[in-house]
Amino acid sequence: MRRGLPLLVLLALVLPLAGCSDHFWDEECDIVVINGSSCRLRILIDGWEAFTIKVDDTRTVDDVGVGRHTLEAMDQDDRLVERRSIDLDHGEDFYWHIESCH
Numbered sequence: 001m002r003r004g005l006p007l008l009v010l011l012a013l014v015l016p017l018a019g020c021s022d023h024f025w026d027e028e029c030d031i032v033v034i035n036g037s038s039c040r041l042r043i044l045i046d047g048w049e050a051f052t053i054k055v056d057d058t059r060t061v062d063d064v065g066v067g068r069h070t071l072e073a074m075d076q077d078d079r080l081v082e083r084r085s086i087d088l089d090h091g092e093d094f095y096w097h098i099e100s101c102h
Contacts, residue, residue, distance in 0.1 A: 028063040029088040031071065032095045035059075039101030041081060044072040066090055075101050 033043055035053045043050045045061060046069055053059045066088050073081040081101045086094050 027091045029066060029091065030093045031061045031064050032093060033059050034095065034097045036097055036099045037081070037101040039075050039081070041098065041101065042074040044074065046070055064088060071096060073098050
């Protein structure tokens with residue numbers, strides 16, 4: 001009877017994890033941009049254009065490396081709307097909500 005106890009404990013620990021999504025094990029960093037402004041914006045990460053985001057839209061950059069990053073939002077006339085410097089740790093996601101483009 002005692003020999004089965006460690007197995008039961010192991011199963012009690014492992015079975016709940018089996019139902020978890022892959023995100024539970026995700027070590028990559030993501031940047032999620034939410035455009036709540038009234039302008040279409042170009043998003044740059046570390047000086048490279050990541051994407052253009054429409055008004056009231058959400059876009060994601062997957063698998064961004066850990067460490068310091070500079071995020072910039074530019075309007076249609078290439079004017080800087082907002083700039084952020086962030087530090088990401090393993091598995092950390094950053095949510096950037098841009099509310100205004102004026």
